Structures are given as C-alpha cells and as structure tokens.
Amino acid sequence: MQTIILEIIYSITIFFAALTGFGQMPIFKRYYIADLPYLGWLGRFYTTNAVHYISAMILIGLMFYIISEKIFDKSQKFTITKSGYTKIVMLSGLFITGVLILIKNFTGTPFSPNFIIIIDLTHIFFCVALITYSLHTFLTKKKGFMYNL
Numbered sequence: 001m002q003t004i005i006l007e008i009i010y011s012i013t014i015f016f017a018a019l020t021g022f023g024q025m026p027i028f029k030r031y032y033i034a035d036l037p038y039l040g041w042l043g044r045f046y047t048t049n050a051v052h053y054i055s056a057m058i059l060i061g062l063m064f065y066i067i068s069e070k071i072f073d074k075s076q077k078f079t080i081t082k083s084g085y086t087k088i089v090m091l092s093g094l095f096i097t098g099v100l101i102l103i104k105n106f107t108g109t110p111f112s113p114n115f116i117i118i119i120d121l122t123h124i125f126f127c128v129a130l131i132t133y134s135l136h137t138f139l140t141k142k143k144g145f146m147y148n149l
Contacts, residue, residue: 010062013055014130014131014134016052017052018127020048020049020051020055021123023043023045023048023052024048024049024052026045028042029042056098060095063091081142083133083137086133087137090129090130094123094126094130097119097122097123098123100119101120
C-alpha cells in the first residue's frame with residue numbers, strides 16, 4: 001500500500017514538474033493553451049515557476065525518503081533494477097542541472113551565456129529522456145524504480 005502511494009505521489013510530482021518546466025518556456029501562452037478553461041495559470045511565468053520549484057522540492061524530498069527508508073530498514077531486502085539505475089542517472093542529471101539553474105537564477109552568478117545554454121538544454125534533455133523512458137517502462141511492464149524481492 002505504501003509503495004502504491006509513493007508511486008502515485010512520484011507520478012503526480014513528475015507530471016507537474018514537467019508541465020511547469022515546459023511552461024517556463026512560454027509555449028502555453030504562445031500556442032493558446034493557456035486560453036483554455038482552467039489552464040490560464042500555465043501562461044503566468046511566476047506561477048509556473050513557483051509550482052515547478054515546489055514540485056522539485058517534493059521530488060527531492062521523496063527521493064531522500066525512499067533512499068533513507070531502504071538504507072535504514074534492514075527488514076526489507078531490496079534491489080534496483082536496470083531500469084531503476086537508468087532512472088537514477090536521469091534524476092541525478094535533472095538534479096545537478098536544476099541546482100545549477102537555481103544558482104544562476106538566484107545569485108546572479110556570472111555563468112557564460114554558452115554555459116547557460118548547455119545547462120538549460122541538458123536539463124530539458126534529461127527531462128524528455130526520463131519521461132520517454134518512464135513511458136517505455138510503463139508500456140513494457142518492467143519492474144518499478146525500486147522493489148522488494
């Protein structure tokens with residue numbers, strides 16, 4: 001039961017992080033998606049920015065919870081699947097690039113324009129790769145991110 005709840009929270013958080021991440025690029029306003037009923041908030045940068053950061057905080061908290069639960073709960077034997085390792089790499093890439101973007105946004109760190117473009121494109125790449133791979137693992141019914149034996 002607890003695993004199902006964690007998977008639901010993880011899925012909802014990834015959904016909102018991706019949705020608002022793409023909302024940072026003004027595609028929802030540009031293509032009139034924000035004009036649809038109940039989707040007007042997707043056209044407001046500061047709203048999508050806040051929801052994106054909140055989603056990232058929930059995702060990071062969830063990852064630390066799962067890791068600490070698996071480390072400290074000796075009664076459970078667990079393993080990480082190949083797809084789990086792949087998702088760990090993608091989530092790590094998202095985390096690292098997200099932190100670099102956060103540093104750039106809040107401190108005014110003088111990153112070069114080329115480095116900023118590389119960070120942004122890498123962040124988008126990891127996001128699209130995670131979404132695509134997660135869809136692949138869902139459709140092929142591969143084992144989950146972490147599971148009990």
